[in-house]
Amino acid sequence: EVQLVESGGGLVQPGGSLRLSCAAFGFVFRNSAMSWVRQAPGKGLEWVSTITAGGGSTYFADSVKGRFTISRDNSKNTLYLQMDRLRDDDTAVYFCARGQSGPDYWGQGTLVTVSS
C-alpha cells in the first residue's frame, strides 16, 4: 500500500526557516517524480514544487522560487522541502504527492504557520 507521511511542520516567525520531510512507503520511490502542494486555510490547492525521479530537475512556483528548495534522498525514500525566508502567506497545509503531471497519491499534510 502506497503511503506518504509528512512531518516537520509547525509555528515559525516571519523570516525564519523550516524543513519538511515526506517518508514514502509501498512503492519504488527512486522511480517516481514527487511534488509538494499547499493549501492555505480555507483556500484552494496551490502547486509548490516538483523534483524528478533522479533529482536532476526541479521546478518551483514563482511565489516560492529562490526561497524554497526541494530535494530527495532515494536511499532513505524521503522527500524534503527546505523553506527559507518564510512569509505570512506561506501559512498552509503542505501535502507531499507522488507524480508530476497529476499526482496519484497524497499524504495527510503537515501544517506550517508563519506568525510573530
Added chain:
Amino acid sequence: DVVMTQSPLSLPVTLGQPASISCRSSQSLGYSDGNTYLSWFQQRPGQSPRRLIYKVSNRDSGVPDRFSGSGSGTDFTLKISRVEAEDVGVYYCMQGTHWPRTFGQGTKLEIK
C-alpha cells in the same frame, strides 16, 4: 502561466441527480507525447485530495463509474451521473502539461 477556470464554483445537487463541472484552460493542454495532462481531484471535508481522473478521461482504481471525464484542448468536463451523499466536497481540475502546474479554483458540491 496557464489559468484554469472552473464553473460553477458552487454546485447544489439533489441526491440521485447528475452533476457537471466545467474546467477551461487558457492554453491547450495537449503535450508533445500525444497526451493531455488534465486531472480531476476530489477533496472531502477534512481530508487530503484524492485523484479521480487522469489524462482527461481515465478513472483511477476504486473510483465509482458514476464519475467520468471528457474534453480536449482547452475545454474539459467532470460528470457525476447520480450524486450520492459521499460525493460532497470540493472538486479541482489541474493541468500537468505546462510549468508551473496550476489548479482550478475548486467547485464545492453540496446536497440540496
